[in-house]
Amino acid sequence: MKESQVDVLVIGAGPAGLMCTFGLARAGVKVRVVDERPDKVAAGQADGIQPRTIEVFQSYGLADRLIREGNQMHVAAFYNPTPDGSGIELTDRVPDVTAPTARYPFEVTLHQGAIEAIFLDSMKEMGVEVNRPVRPTSIAISEDKSDHDGHPVRVVLHRLDGTGNEEEDSEVVYAKYVVGADGAHSWVRKSFGIAMEGEQTDYVWGVVDMIPDTDFPDIRNKTALHSNNGSCMIIPREGDKVRLYIQVEGKAAIDAKSGRIEKGRLGPNELLDVARKSFYPYTFKTPQSFDWWTIYIIGQRVASSYSVQDRVFIAGDACHTHSPKAGQGMNASMNDSYNLVWKLAHVLRGWASPDLLKTYEFERRKYAQDLINFDKNFAKLFSGKPRTELNQDGVSHEEFIRAFQTFGGFTSGIGVHYEPSIIANPKHQNLASGLVIGERVPPQHLIRAADGRPFEIQDLLPSDTRFKLLVFTGNTSEPSQLAQLQSLAQELQSPDSFLTKFSPGGKIETLFDIVSISSAKKESVVYNALPPLFRSHWSKAFLDDTNYTGQIGGKTYSTYGIGTSGAMVVVRPDGYVGMVTPLNGVADLSQYFTSFLRVPSN
């Protein structure tokens, strides 16, 4: 039997598996990904990318293509019954994204296959492709972690033939780590007997994708429609395509005996007929064809555990299921992987303690639970009848829009907050009240000291697995401040400093990227007066000042709540704030990094 070794084996090439494989490959990790499906997704499935996920794409240099290929959803429109109850009318149009710090104040909609193609193409450039159709048939973790040269997870793989049957030849892969990103019915999860906690609702929805021919004026906006004949949601898509979510009577689609969806009972034409009743007086002509359609029951469940011995992890739909209408599923899935990737990379390189891996479940399972609590609320409001004169118990527009906006931070992904842990230390939170420890660094414009070019601070935080040390230097045109920075540079470069100790091969820039941000003014600053540590290249020194047109910049210290005496900010490789210290806080920084980094052997 063929045997091989790999650092990480990823099972499943959906959004979670591809984000994981892509991220690991980008980090230089030896990774392999297998998938049971013979081809990639062609249509349908998930399709909404949240503002925070766009930021993540941008941190990998992938946002341009995503935005170019996708549709932008800027507006949420709300329709409710007319006073006489005969039809619906426009009640409100509001921003789709209500998180005030979103760098991208819109959602991108694009079919799942096109999103996956962004990863697949980047992976291909790095020489990594999906092995398919390949089915895993057994998985086990050796008790001796040094087995097989430190590859303790044994997975048996079978290639499938054209009819989906396992071919006779099988292959054994020994992996250091396995990531199960194999969907809601995860084989990896079931293999280890991890339970899904939660329940199924009574809400049944149909979905149709099509190019509509309609007189409905908000067909290109995200539209939430409550009518006396049921609820609908519009998600406009790339090109002229549109997705309709249509509430259906459970009994029309569910087999009474088994309790399961019977797709044969309702087709896309029947679903569109249901929608037509809700949309009256607006009309939809029958399209030439439907791109995709489905029916589903909303279930809200979270896996009881996200890992097995910190050697096998599950991510994405394998960990959590919920309603698709708030556009959370694919985003949560990709962000699971994004959270895991840098941690795996650091542990694999021997630069971090395996304890770092425990923060994956800690951070992402809590998020999934929050997501499901949110989803229960939202699904109930959305599937409920509208409040009218006759039905005073219904959901009022005010109630619905309040929920929509309250949960804006959540649905945008911007408000994700990781609780204190070894990698999120809130000790000096007061030194930068606007940089919330455990949250992502919010956007701000800086200008580069040497050439006055404006930069978005998020673009200084690429997903390159390095820790970013943002040194808010105070006003470096003041000699006293410069003198303090000289001592700080000396302390940071001393032989027993964490910077020296943990830097592989003694090269600081391998693990740490130091960026300085001065509050000096652009007209007079002498950028090369800074100690060389804080301008290792001329491109590493920035100013919190307006750009030369005066239109952007100059608000970073004030927005982040950083005072004139400055601060140091650790940004994790995933863009989340890890710690803040004063400029004389090298000891605190040292403690932070010592809690999970290891002195590298090389």
Add this chain to the structure above:
Amino acid sequence: MKESQVDVLVIGAGPAGLMCTFGLARAGVKVRVVDERPDKVAAGQADGIQPRTIEVFQSYGLADRLIREGNQMHVAAFYNPTPDGSGIELTDRVPDVTAPTARYPFEVTLHQGAIEAIFLDSMKEMGVEVNRPVRPTSIAISEDKSDHDGHPVRVVLHRLDGTGNEEEDSEVVYAKYVVGADGAHSWVRKSFGIAMEGEQTDYVWGVVDMIPDTDFPDIRNKTALHSNNGSCMIIPREGDKVRLYIQVEGKAAIDAKSGRIEKGRLGPNELLDVARKSFYPYTFKTPQSFDWWTIYIIGQRVASSYSVQDRVFIAGDACHTHSPKAGQGMNASMNDSYNLVWKLAHVLRGWASPDLLKTYEFERRKYAQDLINFDKNFAKLFSGKPRTELNQDGVSHEEFIRAFQTFGGFTSGIGVHYEPSIIANPKHQNLASGLVIGERVPPQHLIRAADGRPFEIQDLLPSDTRFKLLVFTGNTSEPSQLAQLQSLAQELQSPDSFLTKFSPGGKIETLFDIVSISSAKKESVVYNALPPLFRSHWSKAFLDDTNYTGQIGGKTYSTYGIGTSGAMVVVRPDGYVGMVTPLNGVADLSQYFTSFLRVPSN
């Protein structure tokens, strides 16, 4: 002898020739380009792209790459003698681009070869490559323009062998049109005896390209330095490269007998030594190597004519030479071609009268003359001694910076103004005081009516050779305004309307792109209440309103000086305003288009 036919033969594959070939190929014209040089430019030469030229690149979808690969120059710094005259000091830092409407408020610097590669790669995708090394040896225009199936220009080409000698086999190309973009010593220009008018100056400058090792704090800014030991200019480049322009004593470099530059007399090390004296007390270490260097005398000349019988045209350096320091040369050259391309395309398709071609010389020769007048002024100020206590006749900083800022519209390319002609009719200028007829449409943000997505109006004006008809509809939420638009649509679609008459095959969108811009409010607008002509697709209807974050948009009518009753604006295929009329001005529009369009034969 091999014979062939082509619609347009371009001679010379520098910036002017490549912009021409690329633009024609993009327009679907059968075009061929030849160049005498065996390879494309690898380093040095021109390297600065002005704000207006970036807009032109953007109109072709090429700006992203240009900006990604290039360096951005945002700041102009000025150094002058210290009060004691011992060295230099910083006098001022100001925005490099002073044109207030520049969409890109910076210049991009990138070596000429990289800029050319942007065109070469795009051309390759369209199946067009440069034939090189190929030398033209004879050119003649047949008196009978119907000769050779309407290809009256006969050019003999010789392929060159490895040593630059003409191979024996030659080829005859019959072209409908020839564009000579063959540089300052243009063979095409000389073949037809076109004179260069103007003169050579006494100013001699050296240029060195290198990665500097210096303590000079403005090495990444455009720096103009006046010292008692001569003048210098810094142009930072892509990566860590920098270009220095260094004033040299004429007699040090010029052969007294011939009056020509003798490159052997001064090398890059000698040039850097000259610069070191100007830069004192700042220092430059000797670099490991110089990327490129040259010495030149500033000459300021314009060709007496830009065309021969409107069949052979010259463009770029073949038409005008001037000093390179204001970064004009390559920009002027590419914009010559940009001006010519759409006119050639329309005449070749039979959609426009050949008279349209006369506007090329009319518009671009005047521009070149303005450029040279500017250049004379600027070169004199720049090459002059600085004003000091001892030299009160010298150039003061105030005088220099005033010239720098006064000419900002000019050096940025933004202020280029084409005089009235058949394609620039100022009749109704008062209806849109902020849209200057003969100038490019200045940037403004709109939002799309159907989905609230913000757009830069320049992105609605791609270089697709179509005329854009911007219909500023007024407030379409008002029934009376809608009624007027209904009549307007009817008039525009009547059988004898210019839209119907000039549209090839009766398809309006082949030649005209109609975009509507309403002053209605986003919260209540019903975009599909507009007559279908003004929303031929849902993506064609826009609003002059703020976007949903409230940060941009809503100032288009006011900035353009358009009143509540609206206006129609013709934008030429090159993005310049051609005419403005009231909403009841179809007759004026008709007159405008009838003056140069032809009823297509198909």
